[in-house]
Amino acid sequence: MKRLILLLILSSYLFAFEGQIAKILIKTFTKTTITQVSKKYGSKGIEALATLTKRYGKNGLSKLNEINKKFGQKGIDILIKYGELPLKNQSTFKLVNQYGSKGFYLLKRYPNKSIEYYNKFGNKFVTNADKYGNKRVIKYLDDAKKYNQDTKVMTFLDKFGDKANSFLDKHWGKLLTSGFVLLNADSLIASTQNIAESAINKGGDVVTDSVSNISNSQVGLFMGIAILLFVFFKFGIDKLIAIREKKKNV
16 A cells, blocks of 8 residues: 555656656655756656566666766667667767667677677668668678778779779679789789770770789789779779670770
């Protein structure tokens, strides 16, 4: 009977929350403590405290204060909606705070990789991952990172969009084994820059021939891929399509 009366009295301080929340808090905190929390953090603070109390008991209050100190009201809102995972550090908080459910899914599915690439590439990573698939973009970056080419892959996707994604999806295995990642693409591209520029100016014959005949030799393979990449990074896929069409019409 006394417990029922206490529940009714506390209802005014708990802003008409469901009885389960009231029960959780009453078992752990005094009426005064609950009132102070409600005044300081509002209704969401009470809900957050109930969530934390389930895991930490009386230490839930200190945990709530800690979250507020580090992340403010936004941290409390995120705790209620997504739990504690986004509050691990400032990076996880920023990811979920900025992108909501998309950021949380990335964080939950790829807790380490998502933060690593978010810290390195920022919005470009999240945008491309959401557009082309989290798993796919992370695979591209993981593979390329082994050869210090992850920045180039991200630049490629960011610059050429859907066309770049289609190209990578179709040729990724070939690129990995023929120079884009396996070798130092920067030095290859630099060494063939003049050839590529000349090829474009002359209608693309050298580029087309290099790509179509790359199987003739290992050196030709590397050079053909290097030229192909140079054209992509400087002029985009439209230039290659134009070259290809022109060659067909000859």
